[in-house]
Amino acid sequence: MQLSINGRWVEADVEPAMPLLWVLRDVLALTGTKYGCGVAACGACTVRVxxxxxxxxxxxxxxxxxxxxxxxxxxxxxxxxxxxxxxxIAEQVPQCGYCQSGMLMAAAALLERKPKPTDADIDEAMTNLCRCGTYQRVRAAIRRAAGIKA
Ligand code: FES
Ligand code: FES
Structure with a gap:
């Protein structure tokens, strides 16, 4: 199967039903994307398509x-x-870090869609879970990246 990953075409010899997460992690060795729940509830595995x-x-x-x-x-x-x-980094968001790649991918999609998001926009878009409770820092970092004063 031909896949476009991070701007490059790669060939992956995998079953069509294999979850993308496992293809990324186990076949392509892109382990920055994390497994949390496996049921679309936590967002640790968020990528952009x-x-x-x-x-x-x-x-x-x-x-x-x-x-x-x-x-x-x-x-x-x-x-x-x-x-x-x-x-x-400036807001020192990550604690254990496990959820953070998913958080960043969701935030990147938000800022492309809404370069100056309101707090309500942020809350609506950022449904990722963080067991370390970094939610306030995530919000502050999104505001900082968007150039919005707190
Ligand atoms: S691992 Fe995919 S949403 Fe939790
Ligand atoms: S930083 Fe630990 S789960 Fe989010």
Missing amino acids: DGQPVRSCVTPVSAVAGRKVVTIEGLGSASSPHPLQAAW
């Missing part, structure tokens, strides 16, 4: 054939961080 945030644990890989998949590995890099990643 054609710009939309998608929970990869419940997405069969066949559903993304020929579509543009972006994972946390494609968001930015240490030398060239995405504005959200810079804001995440």
Whole structure:
């Protein structure tokens, strides 16, 4: 199956029903995307497909054939961080860090859709769960990346 992952075409010899999360992690070794619940409830596995945030644990890989998949590995890099990643560091958002790649992918989709989101927009878009309770810092970092004063 031909997949577009982080701007590159890759060939993956997998069953069509295999969840995208397992293809990313186990076949393509892109382990930045995390497994939390497996039932679309927590958001730890969030990636973007054609710009939309998608929970990869419940997405069969066949559903993304020929579509543009972006994972946390494609968001930015240490030398060239995405504005959200810079804001995440400035606001010291991560605690254990486990949920954070999913948070960042959901936030990136939000800011592309709404560059100046309200708190209500943020709450509506950020349905990801964080057992460390970073919600207020996530909100602050999204505001910072959007250039919104607290
Ligand atoms: S692991 Fe996919 S939503 Fe929790
Ligand atoms: S930072 Fe630990 S689960 Fe969110």
